[in-house]
Amino acid sequence: MTAAPLVHIGHFRMDFGGTTVVRDLSFDIFRGETFGFLGSNGSGKTTTIRALLGIYQPTGGVLHIDGRPFSPEHGATLGYLPEERGLYKKEPVIDVMTYFGRLKGLSKAKALAWSLDYLERVDLGGRGRLRLDKLSSGEQQKVQLGVTIMNDPELLILDEPTKGFDPVNRKLLMGIIEDQKLAGATVLMVTHQMEEVERLCDRVVLLKDGEAEAYGTVEAVQDQYGGRVIRLTCSGEISALPHYQVSRKDAEHVELAVTDQVDDATILRELMAAGVVVSSFYAARVSLDDIFVRVYGAENVGV
Amino acid sequence: MVRHNLGTVVSFEVTRTLKKKQFWLTTLLVPVAIGIVIALIVISNTTTGSRVDSQADATFAFTYSDASGLVDPAVATSFGGTRVTDDQQAIADVKAGRSAAHFAYPADPATQTTRAYGKDLDISGNGRYASVATAVLVTSAKAAIDNPTLTSLANGAFSVDAVTYKDGQATGGFLGAVAPLLFLLIFYVVIVMLGNQMLTSTLEEKENRVTEMILTTLNPTTLITGKIISLFIIGIVQMTVFVLPVLVGYLFFRSALSLPDIDFSQLVINPGQMIVGALLLIGGFTLFLGTLVAAGAIMPTAKEAGQVFGVMMTLIFVPLYAASLVVSDPHSFLVGLFTYFPYSAPVTALLRNGLGSLGPLEATIVIAELFIFGGIVLRIAVRLFRYGSVEYTKRIALRAVFARPAAERAPVR
Numbered sequence: 001m002t003a004a005p006l007v008h009i010g011h012f013r014m015d016f017g018g019t020t021v022v023r024d025l026s027f028d029i030f031r032g033e034t035f036g037f038l039g040s041n042g043s044g045k046t047t048t049i050r051a052l053l054g055i056y057q058p059t060g061g062v063l064h065i066d067g068r069p070f071s072p073e074h075g076a077t078l079g080y081l082p083e084e085r086g087l088y089k090k091e092p093v094i095d096v097m098t099y100f101g102r103l104k105g106l107s108k109a110k111a112l113a114w115s116l117d118y119l120e121r122v123d124l125g126g127r128g129r130l131r132l133d134k135l136s137s138g139e140q141q142k143v144q145l146g147v148t149i150m151n152d153p154e155l156l157i158l159d160e161p162t163k164g165f166d167p168v169n170r171k172l173l174m175g176i177i178e179d180q181k182l183a184g185a186t187v188l189m190v191t192h193q194m195e196e197v198e199r200l201c202d203r204v205v206l207l208k209d210g211e212a213e214a215y216g217t218v219e220a221v222q223d224q225y226g227g228r229v230i231r232l233t234c235s236g237e238i239s240a241l242p243h244y245q246v247s248r249k250d251a252e253h254v255e256l257a258v259t260d261q262v263d264d265a266t267i268l269r270e271l272m273a274a275g276v277v278v279s280s281f282y283a284a285r286v287s288l289d290d291i292f293v294r295v296y297g298a299e300n301v302g303v
Numbered sequence: 304m305v306r307h308n309l310g311t312v313v314s315f316e317v318t319r320t321l322k323k324k325q326f327w328l329t330t331l332l333v334p335v336a337i338g339i340v341i342a343l344i345v346i347s348n349t350t351t352g353s354r355v356d357s358q359a360d361a362t363f364a365f366t367y368s369d370a371s372g373l374v375d376p377a378v379a380t381s382f383g384g385t386r387v388t389d390d391q392q393a394i395a396d397v398k399a400g401r402s403a404a405h406f407a408y409p410a411d412p413a414t415q416t417t418r419a420y421g422k423d424l425d426i427s428g429n430g431r432y433a434s435v436a437t438a439v440l441v442t443s444a445k446a447a448i449d450n451p452t453l454t455s456l457a458n459g460a461f462s463v464d465a466v467t468y469k470d471g472q473a474t475g476g477f478l479g480a481v482a483p484l485l486f487l488l489i490f491y492v493v494i495v496m497l498g499n500q501m502l503t504s505t506l507e508e509k510e511n512r513v514t515e516m517i518l519t520t521l522n523p524t525t526l527i528t529g530k531i532i533s534l535f536i537i538g539i540v541q542m543t544v545f546v547l548p549v550l551v552g553y554l555f556f557r558s559a560l561s562l563p564d565i566d567f568s569q570l571v572i573n574p575g576q577m578i579v580g581a582l583l584l585i586g587g588f589t590l591f592l593g594t595l596v597a598a599g600a601i602m603p604t605a606k607e608a609g610q611v612f613g614v615m616m617t618l619i620f621v622p623l624y625a626a627s628l629v630v631s632d633p634h635s636f637l638v639g640l641f642t643y644f645p646y647s648a649p650v651t652a653l654l655r656n657g658l659g660s661l662g663p664l665e666a667t668i669v670i671a672e673l674f675i676f677g678g679i680v681l682r683i684a685v686r687l688f689r690y691g692s693v694e695y696t697k698r699i700a701l702r703a704v705f706a707r708p709a710a711e712r713a714p715v716r
Binding site for chain 1 (some may be wrong): 311312315318319356388507511512513515516517519520521522525689
């Protein structure tokens with residue numbers, strides 16, 4: 001990760017009238033990595049992306065893609081799936097896809113061929129001549145994703161990509177994103193689905209109060225916010241010990257938050273010595289979901 | 304990339320419009336309506352003409368009295384007339400059905416009314432009495448002149464060719480105004496037919512939430528320029544479709560439509576007027592369409608933007624209320640006001656250019672004004688589109704856009 005970053009955001013500040021939305025945000029995204037951009041609703045994630053893409057002019061700071069501010073020439077190597085989605089609803093699907101393909105620098109024949117292949121892949125084969133508004137909302141989202149990736153982008157920016165998808169289509173979509181990642185694309189992803197972040201992202205930044213609350217690899221951030229947890233299936237009363245505290249508990253399952261650097265074997269021995277019958281013992285890092293709740297407060301649970 | 308994308312935008316916009324059934328339904332409605340009107344006129348004129356001819360040629364027994372002495376008895380007899388002196392008795396005979404008709408020619412038919420009395424033959428048939436009474440008198444008058452040339456002159460069958468001069472050069476008169484006034488016609492057709500399309504065209508990106516996708520692949524100036532060029536091309540297609548039936552009517556049904564036989568070789572094309580007309584058209588087109596784009600960027604829906612379109616339409620029709628003043632007193636204060644106010648300037652200046660009352664200095668000022676204002680409005684429109692069109696559901700406040708630096712215009716997201 002010592003090479004020049006593909007995306008560089010340095011001391012970005014954004015004021016709207018008298019309100020500061022982003023105070024001082026800095027992070028880098030390197031080629032080939034998948035980066036999670038996390039934060040509560042209204043924290044400034046979409047604003048940051050719009051400023052990065054030249055839609056908004058920043059109040060201060062530097063926002064660069066491949067070493068320079070965004071210009072439409074970047075469009076040929078960029079795929080952007082905005083939070084506010086839409087295409088030309090009254091036009092045939094295939095015409096819209098071909099149009100965007102051409103805007104991204106593909107020839108008409110290549111854009112058409114790619115679009116037909118993609119529609120087959122996402123179970124929309126034979127529906128290319130239909131008007132977009134004749135498709136369901138989920139199907140329209142698939143078309144929009146196709147438009148986003150049709151130029152095999154080097155940089156893929158996805159603002160809440162799974163919003164509006166049912167579980168089946170969400171799986172399909174995540175598969176497509178993983179394919180892009182495997183093909184070498186750099187992915188910047190805004191999402192509230194923390195399990196997706198844990199599964200896909202190499203590094204994350206958590207935006208809070210206009211600044212980076214945490215920034216680094218997923219593991220590093222997990223370590224920063226509570227380190228490890230131990231999940232048990234057990235019987236018997238667990239009393240508080242200096243090395244851990246009970247963070248969750250139901251009839252059979254208990255989650256212990258480990259509070260210092262003691263190893264797992266020591267904890268297991270202490271539990272058994274206290275008369276707890278342990279039938280399963282699983283050590284893991286604290287989930288990003290828990291970290292999110294801890295950082296942004298209970299009012300953001302479920303966002 | 305920009306040039307490539309401009310072509311792509313133009314191609315997409317033109318193709319999708321021309322593929323729409325609704326476009327062709329609306330466009331073809333005009334020539335179909337014109338065609339129906341032409342057909343009705345042709346049928347009506349043919350029927351009326353033959354009926355008038357047959358009525359004029361009709362012979363039936365009638366009586367007549369002639370206080371003027373202008374009716375030639377031989378002519379009257381050839382039409383079936385018999386001269387009488389007692390009008391009251393002749394009218395009584397008509398009333399009683401003993402006579403078909405009686406015509407009473409007064410002492411001075413030029414100033415007094417000739418009376419025709421006849422048996423009722425329904426509305427369409429009753430016309431023959433006036434026709435025959437007129438034919439008898441006209442034929443008698445022509446016979447009295449007894450000179451074909453004088454007869455033609457009396458019928459007004461002669462032409463006068465007026466030649467006028469301005470600065471020592473012959474001017475074209477009415478035929479000189481035809482060509483430059485075509486620019487005015489084009490301006491009206493394009494704005495009226497396509498203005499609303501321009502307004503909703505940019506609104507479409509906003510209403511469909513396409514703006515962000517577009518702005519990351521395309522410069523907004525390229526998008527808007529592409530849309531304006533597309534509309535111009537579509538306008539030319541529409542005008543061609545509109546003109547076609549008129550052309551067919553003129554070429555093949557001219558006499559049936561009673562259209563004048565225009566000698567196009569007599570049309571005067573003044574290069575200076577044509578250049579000024581073309582520049583006024585392009586400048587006015589840019590200003591009006593730029594304003595419509597700006598309105599589309601500000602307003603959240605087509606319904607709200609429609610109010611702006613209404614105002615724009617009023618502005619291009621207002622100068623027509625002063626058209627008589629433009630013709631009779633082109634240098635009056637009001638005409639001057641309309642000439643220089645940007646939104647009434649295109650129509651007024653194009654009209655004055657066609658009529659030859661727009662001087663070179665005035666033309667230069669108006670053209671410069673239209674291009675400068677058009678350029679400014681287009682820049683503002685692009686800026687409003689960039690910032691306003693991501694305000695998907697809200698109406699953007701102009702004060703908010705222009706009162707603060709660019710960085711402070713965006714909404715909190």
